[in-house]
Structures are given as C-alpha cells and as structure tokens.
Amino acid sequence: MRNLHHPTLKNVPLSVILHALSDPVRLQIVRVLDKHGESCCGGLELGLAKPTQSHHFKVLREAGIIAVRVEGTQRCLSLRKADLDKRFPGLMDAILKAKSPL
Amino acid sequence: MRNLHHPTLKNVPLSVILHALSDPVRLQIVRVLDKHGESCCGGLELGLAKPTQSHHFKVLREAGIIAVRVEGTQRCLSLRKADLDKRFPGLMDAILKAKSPL
C-alpha cells in the first residue's frame, strides 16, 4: 500500500474530529505527536497490542487529524496541525493545552 | 427528584467532554443553548423521541457541559460556558464557532 488516503479537512464534520479525539488512547497519541513531532508507529509506547494501535491510527488518519508517511517498513505519523488550525481555529490549541487527566 | 448532580469541571477528564460533544445531536443541543440561552427540554426541536432526548441531556449534564434547573414540571437547560472556559480555555469558543456540517 503506497498511498494512504488523507481527507481534506474542509469535508470533515466537527463531530468526526471530536469523536476521534474523545478516546484517551487517541488523545495520548495526539499529545505525543505534538510534543515530539513526527514519530513512527513503534515509537509510541502505548501499552496496547499492535492491531489495536493500528486501529487508532486509522481512526485519526480518516478524521484528518494525523498524516501517515510511508518510509520503508515504517509509517511515520505527524499531527496535521496547520490543516486543523485552518478548519477549526483554536480547537487543537485548547485540547493540547488542557491539563491531565486525559 | 429535586437536586440533580452537576460535576465539578475540575474533575472531568477532557476525553469525557470530547465524547459528550462528539455526537451530532448533542452538538446541536449545545449550539441551540449557546444561541438562545436557557431553554426547556421541550423547546429544543430535535426530531427524536423523548427518552432519546433525555438520554442526551443526561450525557451532557454528567460531562459538566450543561446545567439543569428544575422549574415546576419543566427542566431548564443551559450551557455551563463560564465553567467550561475556566477548565478548558478556548475549547467551547472553537467548537461553537465552527461552520457546519456538524
């Protein structure tokens, strides 16, 4: 699979974004990507089975929240911060600045 | 039932707030309350059976997003905007300003 689909944010409903971010695991992924920048799937120590992680990556990608870049056998994940800021100004900043608990 | 429980926002995890807001029906309720101010349950024309509406009101109340005031046989709903702004600055503004689709 060479090219993965990344939706245009314009077409993503707010409820889809909020749903994708409403899971503690996915919120954690987003925070790690914001803090450390682009990271490979394996670099995120989430304490979950690989298929489960893969599922969450897919939800985030299809919601337009993360971009996935193929590099050899690895997938490099990054936050689509600029796209998100344009579509929903202030949303990600508010979410990323929030204090724990998730 | 005289006094309904309203959680202290400080104790509500972000994921709970986002989950409550991730349903299009509940997003619609929040938008109506923001636009029209305090409204009674019956005043929101949601096109859903009453038990279903009641369910969504409960989810929003238990997430700390709306306040419910008992007035006779009616329940008056309002957005806990100030509390939300304090706990998650900028979050509700970003959500309320978002363009359709929900």
Next chain:
DNA sequence: TTGCTTGTTCGAAAATTTTCGAAGCATTAT
C-alpha cells in the same frame, strides 16, 4: 532465497452507545 522487522487486515468477542415504547413520577390544573 530465507528470514527479520514493521505494521496492516481479518475475524471475532466484549463493551458501549443510540434509540424508543411502555411505564413511572413530580408538579400543576381542574
């Protein structure tokens, strides 16, 4: 080629969520 690394897809179980009819419960009106 063979094997190793990295991650996805398949299939399925368990949990959660959304929905609504029927019944119930305060409160107000008659």
Next chain:
DNA sequence: ATAATGCTTCGAAAATTTTCGAACAAGCAA
C-alpha cells in the same frame, strides 16, 4: 381527588466501538 403536563427511568433491540490473536504483506538484510 382526578387528570394533564413534562420529563425520566426501565427494558430491550440494533449499531458501533474497542480490543486482540492469527494471518498477511511489504521492505530490508544476510
């Protein structure tokens, strides 16, 4: 006291979500 109003709770069906083992696929290395 009886009935009407406004909303909630109960019980249950249907849909969705979360999770993971097993199998699979693509790239890299020996």
